[in-house]
Amino acid sequence: MISTVGSQVGVPVDGADRFVRRGDVDVHELDGEAVLYDLVLNTTCRLNGTAYFVWQCCDGKMSVDDICAAILSRFDVGGAVARRDVRMAVSAFWESGLVERMDDGVVA
Amino acid sequence: MPADRLAAFAEAAEVAHFQIGVIGVSLHCPYGPALRDFCSLYDDCRVEVPPPDAIRVDVKPTRLGRMKRRRYEVWADDEHRFTVWNNPSVLPHIEWAINWHIMLYQPRYYQIHAGVVECDGQGVILPAGPGCGKTTLTAGLVRSGWRYLSDEFALIDPDDLRLRAYPKALCVKEGSFAVLDAMGLRAARRRDYQKGQKGRVTFVKPSELNPSAIGGRCPVRFVMFPKFEAARSPRVREMSRAEAVLRLNEVSFNFTKYRAAGVQIMADIVREARVFELDAGPVDETVELVRSVVRG
Numbered sequence: 001m002i003s004t005v006g007s008q009v010g011v012p013v014d015g016a017d018r019f020v021r022r023g024d025v026d027v028h029e030l031d032g033e034a035v036l037y038d039l040v041l042n043t044t045c046r047l048n049g050t051a052y053f054v055w056q057c058c059d060g061k062m063s064v065d066d067i068c069a070a071i072l073s074r075f076d077v078g079g080a081v082a083r084r085d086v087r088m089a090v091s092a093f094w095e096s097g098l099v100e101r102m103d104d105g106v107v108a
Numbered sequence: 109m110p111a112d113r114l115a116a117f118a119e120a121a122e123v124a125h126f127q128i129g130v131i132g133v134s135l136h137c138p139y140g141p142a143l144r145d146f147c148s149l150y151d152d153c154r155v156e157v158p159p160p161d162a163i164r165v166d167v168k169p170t171r172l173g174r175m176k177r178r179r180y181e182v183w184a185d186d187e188h189r190f191t192v193w194n195n196p197s198v199l200p201h202i203e204w205a206i207n208w209h210i211m212l213y214q215p216r217y218y219q220i221h222a223g224v225v226e227c228d229g230q231g232v233i234l235p236a237g238p239g240c241g242k243t244t245l246t247a248g249l250v251r252s253g254w255r256y257l258s259d260e261f262a263l264i265d266p267d268d269l270r271l272r273a274y275p276k277a278l279c280v281k282e283g284s285f286a287v288l289d290a291m292g293l294r295a296a297r298r299r300d301y302q303k304g305q306k307g308r309v310t311f312v313k314p315s316e317l318n319p320s321a322i323g324g325r326c327p328v329r330f331v332m333f334p335k336f337e338a339a340r341s342p343r344v345r346e347m348s349r350a351e352a353v354l355r356l357n358e359v360s361f362n363f364t365k366y367r368a369a370g371v372q373i374m375a376d377i378v379r380e381a382r383v384f385e386l387d388a389g390p391v392d393e394t395v396e397l398v399r400s401v402v403r404g
């Protein structure tokens with residue numbers, strides 16, 4: 001799903017968790033995929049179409065469960081796959097420092 | 109001849125200036141064979157006076173130890189680059205010093221490690237690390253009539269995202285000598301040299317591949333990442349543009365100078381280009397394949 005983010009995907013996320021994209025990450029959309037460049041860490045990663053959609057949903061308002069619902073309405077996948085993929089993606093974003101969790105005192 | 113004129117002549121005989129595409133070079137080299145070979149490779153780039161912002165390369169012969177063994181110190185703009193212990197190594201290390209200097213001190217251009225050719229005004233870059241067959245494939249494409257910009261540097265002007273030419277002599281490693289010979293370029297291999305751990309190399313003057321070889325400013329229309337394997341039929345696979353940006357990043361020489369602007373440049377370039385993975389095989393078949401893709 002995500003080519004270079006999170007080689008060790010495994011930080012647990014809860015369905016009610018909400019995440020917000022960091023503002024200091026440049027986004028370059030290319031044919032529905034995206035290249036992210038972290039201005040602080042000087043790292044680059046590629047998101048495929050689904051991961052990019054999840055990334056866009058990380059607005060600090062949608063919960064992980066909300067994002068799963070959005071995935072189900074947009075892509076032809078089953079609920080279990082959507083839950084797994086969204087959690088993997090969000091977990092990888094979080095682990096890579098590309099998003100922040102709202103519970104950690106972040107204001108969307 | 110008066111002493112002052114004699115001194116001036118001697119000085120002049122050791123110095124030559126070149127404008128190699130967008131790169132200026134002033135070579136100060138008292139070791140005659142290396143200077144002569146360099147002048148021979150770049151005779152169509154010779155200029156009378158040092159170009160503005162020319163890289164000054166000095167080759168300083170010294171003797172060391174009780175046996176007074178000769179060695180050469182190669183400097184670029186007053187920075188020591190190499191100590192060379194034998195004569196056949198001098199020319200490759202001059203070239204290496206120039207390339208190194210471009211990588212470090214030529215921020216004017218975004219630099220990607222790539223062979224670069226042009227066909228009908230369309231720039232084709234072949235980005236890859238060492239040993240992936242860039243130079244051999246570049247030579248084959250130029251031999252087939254395409255124009256040459258470089259076998260080592262894709263220099264991209266950030267202002268207009270166009271390629272600029274640095275048409276250096278092609279540096280061919282020993283493993284590809286037979287390929288050169290098969291292209292009818294045995295005569296272009298004037299002399300073999302020793303380039304440190306890279307082993308034996310030779311240099312080919314671009315105009316010997318194709319008399320109207322030198323290309324100019326052009327947009328990037330194709331990006332092909334070559335990977336060479338001798339015993340396979342060549343093939344291409346169109347790849348995702350996002351993946352291409354990451355791959356270009358891996359072979360950018362001066363990404364750390366550009367950072368966010370560099371990612372923007374690469375994204376803008378691939379938006380306007382078709383991007384491929386190229387499984388390169390025998391050079392003639394690979395050249396035909398690349399030609400057919402580019403010419404549609």
